[in-house]
Amino acid sequence: MMNVLNHIAIAVPDMSTAIAHYRALGAEVSQPQDLPDHGVTVVFIQLQNTKIELLHPLGENSPIAGFLEKNPTGGLHHLCFEVEDLGAAIDTLSDVGARVLGNGQPKIGAHGKPVIFAHPKDFHGVLMEFEQA
Numbered sequence: 222m223m224n225v226l227n228h229i230a231i232a233v234p235d236m237s238t239a240i241a242h243y244r245a246l247g248a249e250v251s252q253p254q255d256l257p258d259h260g261v262t263v264v265f266i267q268l269q270n271t272k273i274e275l276l277h278p279l280g281e282n283s284p285i286a287g288f289l290e291k292n293p294t295g296g297l298h299h300l301c302f303e304v305e306d307l308g309a310a311i312d313t314l315s316d317v318g319a320r321v322l323g324n325g326q327p328k329i330g331a332h333g334k335p336v337i338f339a340h341p342k343d344f345h346g347v348l349m350e351f352e353q354a
């Protein structure tokens with residue numbers, strides 16, 4: 222069901238500073254992408270075996286605003302796994318008692334594919350994102 226780690230997401234209080242840090246390390250950093258439907262601006266750092274997603278709040282009701290209030294210098298925000306069948310993943314999450322966020326309906330993510338999130342309190346303290354492979 223899940224066998225690829227698509228990205229590791231980090232919430233950052235200042236996107237320009239974060240981009241500069243990763244570029245200084247020689248990382249390949251994408252241009253910022255506003256995702257108003259998700260309340261974030263994202264940047265992807267391409268690695269050989271996965272990606273890092275830098276996240277910054279966008280708009281008034283960003284779902285990551287609370288996280289940055291609690292973690293003002295930023296922090297690891299979520300893991301994103303690719304799954305062959307997102308519908309089956311939703312069913313499995315329900316079977317194991319994990320709440321699927323956003324009324325359980327997939328949304329189109331930064332890669333133009335459907336994604337869902339499972340509540341961190343139901344996954345050992347880790348916010349889990351699942352993206353249709």
Ligand SMILES: CC[C@H](C(=O)O)C(=O)SCCNC(=O)CCNC(=O)[C@H](O)C(C)(C)COP(=O)(O)OP(=O)(O)OC[C@H]1O[C@@H](n2cnc3c(N)ncnc32)[C@H](O)[C@@H]1OP(=O)(O)O
Nearest residue numbers: 259284285287288298322330331332336338341346347348
């Ligand atoms: C999809 C586009 C893009 C992509 O990759 O394509 C993205 O990844 S967009 C990423 C941004 N979108 C989301 O994160 C959507 C899902 N997230 C949410 O709905 C919220 O962030 C939620 C519900 C997980 C938390 O919201 P909020 O912090 O406002 O709620 P609470 O303060 O009530 O938090 C409840 C409880 O959970 C802890 N928490 C919050 N965020 C995280 C986290 N990222 N990792 C681990 N734990 C988290 C928070 O501290 C609270 O714990 P408590 O012990 O009760 O204080």
Ligand SMILES: [Co+2]
Nearest residue numbers: 230274301350
């Ligand atoms: Co993500």
